[in-house]
Amino acid sequence: MFWESVFIALDGLKTNKLRTALTMLGIIIGVGAVIAMVSVGLGVQQKVQNSIAGLGSNLLIVMPGANSPSGGVRLAAGSNITLTKQDAQAIAREIAGVNYVAPSVSQQFQIIYGNQNWKSTIQGTTQDFLQIRNFTVDTGSFFSTSDENTRARVAVLGQTVATNLFGGASPVGKTVRIGTAPFRVIGVLAGKGQSSMGQDQDDIVLVPLTTAQDRLLGQAYLNNISIQVENDKIMDKVQADITALLRARHRLAANVENDFSVRNLTALMTTMQETTGTITLFLGAVAAISLVVGGIGIMNIMLVSVTERTREIGIRKALGATYRNILLQFIIEAIAIGVTGGLIGITLGIAGARLISLVAGWNTVISGAAILAAFGVSVFIGLFFGIYPARKAALLDPIEALRYE
Incomplete structure (x- = not known):
C-alpha cells in the first residue's frame, strides 16, 4: 500500500504540473539562496583567515606609541619614536x-629602472622577516648578515615591483634607483597576492635594516617589531613578558601608560572568525525566511488540492x-514537493555561488553541511506544512465527501 500511495501522490502532482512547479518555487529559491549566501559568507571568512595567516603564524607585532594615553590625545600606533633595534635584540635574547624577531622600518619611495618607475x-x-611573514625567494637570493653589517645597497623585489619595472625580464643583477640611491637587485620574492583588506602584498621592496635606517631614512628608531612565538599556547605569556621587558627598558613608572602597543594576531584571527561566522549565520537565516514562505505555499496548495479532490477522497474511502491511506497519500505529495524543490534548489544554489565568484570576483566556499542542512529543512518543511492538509483530507466523512459538488 505504501508504494501504491506514492504512485497515486506523484500522479496527483503530475496532473497539475504548473501549480506544482509554482509551489516548488518557494522551496527552490529558499534552498538556493541559503546555499549561495552561506557560500559567500564562508568565502569571506576563509579570505580573512588566509590573509591574517599570510602575515605569519603565532605573530606578535610591537608598535611604537600608546594606544590610549591617559589625559591626552589618542596616538596612532606607529606614530611615536619609542622602539629601537636594541629593543628587538633584547626581546630575542631575553x-x-x-x-624569530624582525625589526622593521618602512617608507614609500619612487623606484626607477631605465625609463620605468614605480x-x-x-x-x-x-x-628573520622571511620566516615570520612566510615569504620565500623565487629567484636570486636574500640579503645576508654581512649585507646588514656593511649597510650594503642591495634589494629584494616583490613580484608586483619586478613586473612593473622589468616586465618579463629577470631583474637579478640589475641596478635600480630608490629615491636617488642606486641599489643592486639580488632577488625576487615569490608572489603572495592580495590581503583581505585588498592590499597588494607583492608591492614591496626589502633592503637590509641598517641600510634603510642610515642610507635612506636617516632614523635610528623602528616602525615595528614582528615576533614569531613557538606555539599559540604561550602567546599570552610571551605578550605579557614583552610588555614587562619594554616597560623596564623604557623606564616607565607604574602609573605611566605604555609608550608602545603589542598586537596579538592570533587573538585578532579569533575575533575575525567570530565576526565572519556571525555574518554567515545572518546571511543564511535571512535566506532561510524564503523556505518558510515556501512551506506556507505548500500548505496553501495542498488545502486547495484537498478541496478539489473531496469527491475522489470520498470514493476511495467508500472503496x-x-x-492512514489518505493521510499517507497527501503527506507523500507534500514531501515530494519539498524533496524535488530541494534538489533543484541545491543545483541553483551551487550554480549561483559559482556565478557570484566569477562575476563579482568574490571568494565563495561551497559547504557540504550547508547543502545537507538546506535540503533537510526543505524536506521537513514539506512534511510539516503537509500534515494539516493531509489530516484534513483523512478525516473527511465519506458520505459528505461523495455529496460534495
Missing part, C-alpha cells in the same frame, strides 16, 4: 618562547481506503 613601500628589515 624572552623565552620566541622563534612607487612602492621600501621595508628595511632582517633575515475501503483507511485514514
Whole structure:
C-alpha cells in the first residue's frame, strides 16, 4: 500500500504540473539562496583567515606609541619614536618562547629602472622577516648578515615591483634607483597576492635594516617589531613578558601608560572568525525566511488540492481506503514537493555561488553541511506544512465527501 500511495501522490502532482512547479518555487529559491549566501559568507571568512595567516603564524607585532594615553590625545600606533633595534635584540635574547624577531622600518619611495618607475613601500628589515611573514625567494637570493653589517645597497623585489619595472625580464643583477640611491637587485620574492583588506602584498621592496635606517631614512628608531612565538599556547605569556621587558627598558613608572602597543594576531584571527561566522549565520537565516514562505505555499496548495479532490477522497474511502491511506497519500505529495524543490534548489544554489565568484570576483566556499542542512529543512518543511492538509483530507466523512459538488 505504501508504494501504491506514492504512485497515486506523484500522479496527483503530475496532473497539475504548473501549480506544482509554482509551489516548488518557494522551496527552490529558499534552498538556493541559503546555499549561495552561506557560500559567500564562508568565502569571506576563509579570505580573512588566509590573509591574517599570510602575515605569519603565532605573530606578535610591537608598535611604537600608546594606544590610549591617559589625559591626552589618542596616538596612532606607529606614530611615536619609542622602539629601537636594541629593543628587538633584547626581546630575542631575553624572552623565552620566541622563534624569530624582525625589526622593521618602512617608507614609500619612487623606484626607477631605465625609463620605468614605480612607487612602492621600501621595508628595511632582517633575515628573520622571511620566516615570520612566510615569504620565500623565487629567484636570486636574500640579503645576508654581512649585507646588514656593511649597510650594503642591495634589494629584494616583490613580484608586483619586478613586473612593473622589468616586465618579463629577470631583474637579478640589475641596478635600480630608490629615491636617488642606486641599489643592486639580488632577488625576487615569490608572489603572495592580495590581503583581505585588498592590499597588494607583492608591492614591496626589502633592503637590509641598517641600510634603510642610515642610507635612506636617516632614523635610528623602528616602525615595528614582528615576533614569531613557538606555539599559540604561550602567546599570552610571551605578550605579557614583552610588555614587562619594554616597560623596564623604557623606564616607565607604574602609573605611566605604555609608550608602545603589542598586537596579538592570533587573538585578532579569533575575533575575525567570530565576526565572519556571525555574518554567515545572518546571511543564511535571512535566506532561510524564503523556505518558510515556501512551506506556507505548500500548505496553501495542498488545502486547495484537498478541496478539489473531496469527491475522489470520498470514493476511495467508500472503496475501503483507511485514514492512514489518505493521510499517507497527501503527506507523500507534500514531501515530494519539498524533496524535488530541494534538489533543484541545491543545483541553483551551487550554480549561483559559482556565478557570484566569477562575476563579482568574490571568494565563495561551497559547504557540504550547508547543502545537507538546506535540503533537510526543505524536506521537513514539506512534511510539516503537509500534515494539516493531509489530516484534513483523512478525516473527511465519506458520505459528505461523495455529496460534495
